[in-house]
Every structure is written in structure tokens, then in C-alpha cells.
Amino acid sequence: MVLADLGRRITSALSDLSKAPVLDGAAIDALLKQVCAALLAADVNVRLVSRLRDAVRKDVADALNTNDKGQAERMTEVQRHNVVQKAIFDQLVALVDPGIEAWVPKKGRANVIMFVGLQGSGKTTSCTKLALYYQKRGFKVGLVCADTFRAGAFDQLKQNASKAGIPFYGSYTESDPVSIAASGVESFKSGKFDVIIVDTSGRHRAETELFREMVEIAEATKPDQTIMVVDASIGQAAEAQAKAFKEAADFGGIFVTKLDGHAKGGGAISAVAATKTPILFLGLGEHVTDLETFRPQPFISKMLGMGDMSGLLEKVQEVQQMQDPKKQQAMLEKIEQGGVFSLRDWREQVGNLMNMGPLSKIAGMIPGLGQMMAGAGGNDEAAGDKMKRMTYILDSMTSAELDSDGSIFYEPRKDALRREKERAAKEEEERSVAVASSSKAEDKKKKKKPKVPVRMNARARRVARGSGTSVREVEEFLMQYRMVAKLVKSMGGKAGWLKQMQGGGAGAGRGRGPPALPPGMTPEKIAQMQSMLSPEMKAQLRMPGGREKLLKQLQQSGEIPPELAAMGGMGGGMPGLGGLGSMMQGMG
Numbered sequence: 001m002v003l004a005d006l007g008r009r010i011t012s013a014l015s016d017l018s019k020a021p022v023l024d025g026a027a028i029d030a031l032l033k034q035v036c037a038a039l040l041a042a043d044v045n046v047r048l049v050s051r052l053r054d055a056v057r058k059d060v061a062d063a064l065n066t067n068d069k070g071q072a073e074r075m076t077e078v079q080r081h082n083v084v085q086k087a088i089f090d091q092l093v094a095l096v097d098p099g100i101e102a103w104v105p106k107k108g109r110a111n112v113i114m115f116v117g118l119q120g121s122g123k124t125t126s127c128t129k130l131a132l133y134y135q136k137r138g139f140k141v142g143l144v145c146a147d148t149f150r151a152g153a154f155d156q157l158k159q160n161a162s163k164a165g166i167p168f169y170g171s172y173t174e175s176d177p178v179s180i181a182a183s184g185v186e187s188f189k190s191g192k193f194d195v196i197i198v199d200t201s202g203r204h205r206a207e208t209e210l211f212r213e214m215v216e217i218a219e220a221t222k223p224d225q226t227i228m229v230v231d232a233s234i235g236q237a238a239e240a241q242a243k244a245f246k247e248a249a250d251f252g253g254i255f256v257t258k259l260d261g262h263a264k265g266g267g268a269i270s271a272v273a274a275t276k277t278p279i280l281f282l283g284l285g286e287h288v289t290d291l292e293t294f295r296p297q298p299f300i301s302k303m304l305g306m307g308d309m310s311g312l313l314e315k316v317q318e319v320q321q322m323q324d325p326k327k328q329q330a331m332l333e334k335i336e337q338g339g340v341f342s343l344r345d346w347r348e349q350v351g352n353l354m355n356m357g358p359l360s361k362i363a364g365m366i367p368g369l370g371q372m373m374a375g376a377g378g379n380d381e382a383a384g385d386k387m388k389r390m391t392y393i394l395d396s397m398t399s400a401e402l403d404s405d406g407s408i409f410y411e412p413r414k415d416a417l418r419r420e421k422e423r424a425a426k427e428e429e430e431r432s433v434a435v436a437s438s439s440k441a442e443d444k445k446k447k448k449k450p451k452v453p454v455r456m457n458a459r460a461r462r463v464a465r466g467s468g469t470s471v472r473e474v475e476e477f478l479m480q481y482r483m484v485a486k487l488v489k490s491m492g493g494k495a496g497w498l499k500q501m502q503g504g505g506a507g508a509g510r511g512r513g514p515p516a517l518p519p520g521m522t523p524e525k526i527a528q529m530q531s532m533l534s535p536e537m538k539a540q541l542r543m544p545g546g547r548e549k550l551l552k553q554l555q556q557s558g559e560i561p562p563e564l565a566a567m568g569g570m571g572g573g574m575p576g577l578g579g580l581g582s583m584m585q586g587m588g
């Protein structure tokens with residue numbers, strides 16, 4: 001997760017505050033000390049940190065010392081804690097918010113985007129990421145390589161673009177970058193392309209040569225948007241770099257790269273925001289899909305483990321555009337009419353979730369889940385691995401098996417009953433040979449209906465072999481599937497709820513009416529559960545990461561099976577899942 005360490009430190013400071021019996025000046029000072037230390041460790045400029053500290057103090061003082069003394073006195077301790085938490089959240093958002101609306105390309109015309117930045121900042125990689133991002137959103141996109149400075153730059157762009165299926169333009173013989181840029185843009189314009197991205201060269205330092213070349217390319221291509229690429233690992237030095245580039249070639253937005261796992265990322269983002277230049281995108285890895293649009297509030301929310309519902313919705317929409325909407329609709333209608341949520345349906349939903357990107361990145365967008373998965377023991381990788389094994393199991397099934405409800409993998413019940421009868425008869429025979437001295441309790445035990453364990457059959461053994469898993473794993477998988485199928489089935493009759501989920505669990509909790517409730521969960525049951533919570537637990541629920549903790553407690557107390565809890569959070573795009581996440585939202 002982006003800036004996981006910073007997020008964890010701030011969340012922990014907020015959690016310490018909630019334990020303070022009285023919220024006095026000393027408690028607020030202790031909180032601010034921890035938050036500021038965490039920000040400084042993320043290389044946020046000391047001037048910006050001190051501004052944040054003053055602003056939080058002012059926000060808290062304004063809210064707690066209102067003119068209406070009665071109102072301030074009537075505030076409960078929990079409400080006072082909320083005031084402080086809100087102030088911290090708001091000021092963290094302000095820290096990364098340049099306060100300027102970002103540019104977006106317009107359909108039906110050629111939008112030229114020019115990339116600038118130092119060598120190695122990630123320009124070429126980010127150009128391809130952005131090209132794919134716009135292509136997925138229905139734009140016709142072309143890439144131009146105007147980097148003639150670095151040998152191999154054209155080959156790199158060509159390779160990246162071909163892999164992603166994006167048309168490209170460049171030359172091995174032309175050495176004038178201005179001429180290549182101009183002819184590339186012209187060629188794509190005559191091909192009626194909507195977005196034309198020009199990759200320019202970089203140098204190790206911001207030299208006059210580089211700036212002159214940038215200005216000339218800009219004059220020749222007349223870009224609608226110039227994006228500067230900044231490597232997050234330079235931390236607060238990004239401010240000086242952005243200023244130098246801004247003086248040379250006025251750019252409209254910034255793409256911060258290498259935010260994956262770089263501790264100085266907070267410094268880079270806040271430094272850029274301080275130059276009042278909009279941050280448009282974040283690079284979160286080397287892969288072409290490792291890109292995120294930047295929005296201050298969801299960014300901070302995600303960093304603090306509170307999820308990023310707008311990001312999740314965007315991902316869901318992206319996937320929905322790629323998949324066949326008619327297929328999804330047909331499946332939903334089938335279930336609404338009482339049909340089986342088959343293993344094939346499950347395979348499609350799992351595939352959709354995996355298409356949304358690495359599980360860790362999706363999980364980070366769901367309140368609590370990111371932290372839960374990134375927790376001790378490298379859980380995140382394990383969860384991704386589990387998902388993959390699930391698809392191996394499904395891919396080893398025949399068509400008839402996929403269209404079934406899973407019962408095909410178990411021996412028929414009559415066989416299990418016959419086996420059980422034979423076993424009981426054998427036992428009886430043995431008992432009659434032995435001296436009978438059964439106690440009353442034993443007699444009672446005998447009269448009890450025996451449980452008939454149903455075994456996995458040869459099909460399940462074949463699937464286990466074919467998928468490189470074990471019969472036990474196939475059995476566990478089928479148990480999970482049954483649970484989801486039951487959930488989906490029980491939703492079938494509640495068409496309204498089903499439709500709401502179709503848009504993705506993300507819709508819930510975004511202010512579009514009350515959150516969706518999972519089957520079996522009524523508003524009364526939620527109210528009942530809420531009434532069971534102590535005031536401390538309720539306060540915890542309002543804390544960043546609080547839902548996650550409560551979810552764990554419910555899991556431990558057996559109210560929710562762990563698989564359901566994990567899946568409940570991953571609702572986006574998966575009908576049937578997501579209700580639990582919404583429930584926790586409803587309780588928060």
C-alpha cells in the first residue's frame with residue numbers, strides 16, 4: 001500500500017489518543033508529536049509539518065472553544081475525540097492538495113500530452129501506463145518517442161507499447177527530437193487519434209540543453225497538457241526540481257512515480273502540492289497497470305486504512321468496460337429467477353476481481369482490508385496466492401462440472417448412508433462379541449442419529465491432481481463456494497439489493513442512500529449488534545482502522561466466518577460480496 005508505514009504510524013497515534021481518558025492539551029500535544037515525527041520520517045518538509053501542526057491546533061481550538069460554551073460542555077468525550085481526528089484528517093488532505101483542478105482530455109478532438117522529466121524518473125514507463133489508462137476509457141491513443149538522447153529509448157517504448165497494444169511512432173535514423181515529435185503528432189492527428197502522448201528525453205541534471213529541447217518540442221507539437229514525471233524517492237527535493245522545470249517549460253500536472261514502497265513518497269507529494277501544481281497520477285510499480293489517479297481525500301483515506309471507495313469504483317468500471325456487460329446481466333437475471341450460481345459464474349467473478357489488479361492494491365481501497373492483508377506474516381501475498389490456486393482448481397474442471405453447483409464432486413448421499421450403515425453394523429457386531437456393560441449414557445449415545453460424512457469423489461481427486469492442489473484444498477474451496485452461492489441465492493429474491501450490488505460494493509458507502517445489507521442482516525440486527533458494543537468499542541469503530549478491528553472481534557467470537565469477512569470487504573464487481581463491508585460502514 002502507498003506510504004503504508006506513514007499511514008500505520010498516524011493510525012497508531014490516533015488510536016493512542018482514543019485510549020486517553022481525558023482529551024486535554026497534553027493528549028493533543030502527544031498526538032501531534034507522533035504525527036509530526038511520522039511526517040518528518042516520510043521526508044515531508046519541516047515547514048509544511050509545522051504548518052500542519054498549527055492548523056490542527058487551530059481547527060481543534062475553534063471546534064472545542066466555540067462561543068456557545070454550553071455546546072462545548074455538552075460534547076461527549078467521543079465527540080471531542082472525533083473533532084481532533086477530523087482536524088488531523090483535514091489537514092493531511094490539505095498537505096497533499098494543491099487546490100487546483102486537474103486537466104482531463106476531451107473526446108472528439110486530438111489531445112496532445114507531452115512528458116518531461118529527468119532521466120530514469122520513469123517517463124517512458126509512465127507514458128505507456130497513461131496511454132493504456134486512456135485506451136481503457138475508450139480513447140484512441142498513440143505514443144510518440146521523441147527521445148533521441150538515450151540509445152534504446154525507442155526500443156523500450158516500442159516494446160512497452162506493443163505489449164499493451166498501443167500504436168507508436170519513432171525513428172532509428174532521425175536524430176532531431178523536434179522533427180520526430182512534430183511528424184509523430186501530425187501522423188496521429190491525421191489518423192484521428194484522441195490522445196497523443198509524446199515521450200521526450202531526460203538528462204541526469206536539469207541542464208540548459210534539456211530545457212531548450214523541451215521548449216522546442218512544445219513549440220512544434222503545441223501540447224494541451226505537459227506532464228512532469230517526478231521520482232518519489234527524491235522526497236522533498238521534488239519541490240526544487242518542479243520549480244526548475246516550471247521556469248523552463250510551464251507544465252500543467254505532475255506524475256509521481258515509484259511510490260510503491262518508497263518511504264520518502266510523502267515528502268515528494270507534499271513538496272509538489274506546495275508548488276500549487278496538480279498531481280495527476282501516481283506510479284505504483286513497474287507494471288503497465290500500476291497507475292492510480294490522484295485525489296487528495298481518497299489518497300489520505302487509503303493511507304490511513306480507511307479505504308478509497310472512489311478508486312475502487314473506478315477500477316470496477318474499468319473492469320466492467322472490459323468484460324461483457326450482457327453476460328453479467330444474464331447471470332444476475334438467472335439468479336434473480338432462482339437459477340444456480342454455478343462454479344462457472346464463480347470462476348468469472350474471481351477472474352474479474354483478479355483483472356482489477358494486484359490484490360494488495362485492490363484491498364487497500366477497501367476500508368480496513370488493506371491493513372488486514374498487509375498485516376503480519378505477509379498475508380497479502382498469501383491471499384493473492386490463494387486466489388490463484390482457486391483459479392487453478394476451477395480451470396481443471398470440465399464444462400459439466402463448471403455448470404454444476406458443486407455437488408457433483410461428492411459421493412452420492414445414498415452411498416454415504418450405505419457406508420455408514422455397514423460401519424455401524426460392524427461396530428455392533430464387535431460390541432456383541434465383547435462383554436456388554438453399557439451405561440445409560442452410552443445407550444443414549446447409541447440412539448443418537450449418526451452424522452453421515454459425505455466424501456469427495458474421483459472427480460475431486462482428478463481436479464486436485466490437475467490443479468496441483470490437494471483434495472483437502474478442493475474441499476475447502478467448494479465449502480467457500482457453497483457459502484458464496486448460498487449468499488448469492490438468498491439475494492436472488494431481493495432484486496433491489498442485487499441490482500445495487502451489481503454496480504459494485506463500492507456504490508455503498510458513497511452517499512447513495514443507505515448501505516446495502518447482506519442477507520440475514522436487518523437494520524434491527526445491526527442496531528442490536530450496535531447496542532451490544534461498549535462505548536469504547538463504538539469509539540473504536542469511528543477510528544481509522546476501527547472497523548477492521550471490530551471485524552476481527554466478530555470473527556473471533558464466531559459471528560462471522562473469516563472467509564466471509566475477507567470476502568465481504570472485496571465487494572466491488574462481485575455480486576454477492578461486499579455486503580459485509582457495507583454493514584461495517586453502516587455501523588461506523
Ligand SMILES: Nc1nc2c(ncn2[C@@H]2O[C@H](COP(=O)(O)OP(=O)(O)OP(=O)(O)O)[C@@H](O)[C@H]2O)c(=O)[nH]1
Nearest residue numbers: 119120121122123124125202257258283284285286
Ligand atoms: N517501482 C517502480 N519502478 C518504476 C516506476 N515507474 C518506472 N519505474 C522503473 O524505473 C526505471 C526507469 O524508468 P524509465 O521509464 O525507463 O525512465 P525514463 O524516465 O523514461 O528514463 P529515460 O528514458 O532514460 O529518460 C525502470 O526500471 C522502470 O521500470 C514505478 O512507479 N515504480
